[in-house]
Amino acid sequence: MQKNICIYFILMNLSIPTCSFANDVSKSPDSSFILIRIATVAPFFSQDARTFTAVEQLVSEAKAMGADIVVLPQECILMTEQGEAIPEGPIAQKIIALARQHKIYIIANLRESAEDQIYITSFMISTDGAIVGKYRKTHGYSWERKQHALGDDLPVFNSPFGRVAFMIGSDMHFPEVAMVYAWKGAGIVFWSTKPEPVRDLWSYEVRLRVRAMDELIYIVAADYAGQPPYYTHNGEKQRIGKPLGRSCVVSPAGEFLADTSFAPGIALATFQLPKKREQPRFKRSMTRPLNKIARDGCYLRQVDAVILGQEFGLAEMPVFKKRSACITLFPGQPDNKSLHAFLQTNATDLLLLPEYSWVLGKDEIEKEKLPKLVRLAVTYNTYVVAAGIKGEFSSMAYVYDRQGKLIQRYAQKAFGGGNGNENMIFDTDFARVGIIICGDAKFPEFSRIAFLKGAEILLCPAQFDTPSGLQNHRMQSVRAIDNCCFMALVQPCTMDPWQRAGLCDPYGIFIAQGDYNASGLPVSREIDFSKGAAFYSPKSENMEIDKDGRVKQENLPDITFNLRQEIFQARRPMLYNCLANPEGELPMYTAQKSPRQLPPAKNIALGKKYIFDPEPNFSGGLEYAFFQRPEPVLKTSLTDGHLATGLISKYRGWAVWTKIKNLAKNEFYDPEALQEVSVIIDLEKKITASGAAVHLYSSPNQEIMFPGVEVFASIDGKIFVSVTNTTAAEQGYLEPSSWPRMDWFTLDFKKIKTQYFRFVFHIPDNSKYVAVDEINIFGEAD
Secondary structure, eight states, X not given: OOOEEEEEOOOOOOOOOSSOOOXXXXXXXXXXXXXXXXXXXXXXXXXXXXXXXXHHHXXXXXXXXXXXXXXXXXXXXXXXXXXXXXXXXXXXXXXXXXXXXXXXXXXXXXXXXXXXXXXXXXXXXOTTSOEEEEEEOOOOOHHHHTTSOOOOOOOOEEETTEEEEEEEGGGGGOHHHHHHHHHTTOSEEEEEOOOOSSOOHHHHHHHHHHHHHHHTOEEEEEOOBOSSSOOOOBGGGTBOOOOBOOOEEEOTTSOEEEEOTTSSEEEEEEEEEESSOOOOSSOOTTSOOTTTOSTTTSOOOOSOGGGGGSOOOSOOOOOOSOSEEEEEEOOSOTTOHHHHHHHHHSOOSEEEEEEEEEOOOHHHIIIIIHHHHHHHHHHHTOEEEEEXXXXXXXXXXXXXXXXXXXXXXXXXXXXXXXXXTTTSEEEOSSOEEEEOOGGGGGOHHHHHHHHHTTOSEEEEEOOOOOSOHHHHHHHHHHHHHHHTSEEEEEOOSSSSTTOSOEEEOTTSOEEEEXXXXXXXXXXXXXXXXXXXXXXXXXSSTTOOOOTTSBOOGGXXXXXXXXXXXXXXXXXXXXXXXXXXXXGGOOOSOOSTTOSSOOOSSOBTTTTOOEEEESOOOBOOOOTTOOSOOSOOOOTTTTSSSOOOBTBTOSSOOOEEEEOOGGGBOSOSSOGGGOOEXXXXXXXXXXXXXXXXXEEEEEBGGGTBOOOEEEEEEESSSSSOEEEEEEOHHHHTOOOOSSOOEEEEEEEEEEEEEEEEEEEEEEOOTTOSEEEEEEEEEEEEOO
């Protein structure tokens, strides 16, 4: 049964299309919106169903259902091995004529002949037969690279449906592809694929869901179905599995909006798009505007992603004393009696504890808490890892070896903390181990970097409190699948039933899980790190299968256990360079490398004195306080030229006001009555100025919203006149639902000659704090 589901799809900022499109999209009852209906097909995986006649029938049916776009699977029409030119070839021309005939957009995929090479190519055809975009498959495993060449570009195309991109087959296996597309502004990715050497429904489905969630994109998948009943692969019975079907449309929340299930058919999803496409306030050519999209409102690449664009081979490993080890996860405190009782009778090699959030004084942590971890390591001869330790970074993991020696400290990166790419890897006497903490798991680049550095198991102590534990479960599985490693997650198990400690293998299957609502029960599993993950190579590209999913014994795919090596060899780092430096701009979001470009003019406020009105009153104690806890705000910290970066920076320069009484210092004013705060800067003499910038902090999950900003000028410091004002909306910032953001507000005004500036920060009604860092004034000294 096909599903017809209406969803709301808010289009990202899009450039005007480079070619003209017919006004052929359906009109919504609301004149400000248009309805887009996308059909994806699942034909039989047979020679008879991969003909132009079969394609013509599917396109006709999709149009009859009201579709504006129809998406076809990989090599939707069987051709000779040589393929043909696209779009000049006869089959491509027939499909183009089909699009014109039915007034429908078609995403087709054929074998292409070009430049003495054979490519697997997707192309999008408009209703008037124009080619909107063409893409050649860029990634392939060793057996694929023997059969066809690979493309050398990951392009994104303008269309009436937003910026779109394509994946083909095993492109989906590489998270960097979706990262690049999201960074370049794609809102919809069309994935044409065909059955893999053996069929694996779990990895197919969970990858689709998590790719969409990771990059906040819609993914439309088109694959082939087999004759029922469905059989999975089973080498002992000569089965490679029936084709899966499951052509589908997946939302940025990772949910299937339309799905053909296992049967042949057509799935239809209806999107509602805004008719008027707003242009980005700060244009970044082909890149996705940082101030408008993704990661719940702001595109956070919070790690130096340049490493993703570097060539890597298998990491050089030390000689380990052993390769089999017992991993124990314990969702409780280190002095829990049940933990000690378990360890007394069960030898363990690594003990992973949760993210505790020890928001305590340094002395209390060092004298009371950390010694408990040391005692665990020494007493039970085990490595011990615990996180949530509040040191100089927001949340830190401490690693102790079997002798109780501190061998590693890793800082969570996902909320503006962390220390680059260092310290996320350490070697034990049995395996190389990687660490991420809690929200780090939501960013595929962190796990990928650990993989590139050789991690065989990835530890994730966490306190996930997101609405869906099932989504977290899927996310952990995909991190393991993508990076061919084990994944160990330990978190409180008193939330929804999916939120529990668990250990999954490189196939994304949880091989050990804790009980629900049982924080005192350890989870333990022996792992053999000497075993590699299975990799299948087909002997023939189009193997015939019988009604039970069987092939001849001699046609069964070859199996090796070198998947990790295959992934390394199939990566295309040169295609990911835009993640590190697209057109001179850094996509990863850090305060030191703000995506907002400041004017080249001189900062005449540098080093100047200022006063607060009223004084900052925040006393600390907020569990997720990314600005510093109580310490004096220096009278030059807002004009010293150093950007505050939460707990990262030694120049902890945030001036913070709070409206919460129990977090406010004992001041002479009522914090709950705070509506605005001011900073007055004395330039020491009259200077001509023409603009300003302020560095601010926002984290809606913590009720910290960007303030409105108004700038006043004065000659004598007594009478001030307003010269400009702005808001987060005018700056182009869409408030994210959870992620912290530190960035500049820029303000322009007519040239004025003055000595004093007053910056007034209006606190939104839904904000409990305002946090201000660097203030720049642009001009020239007279």
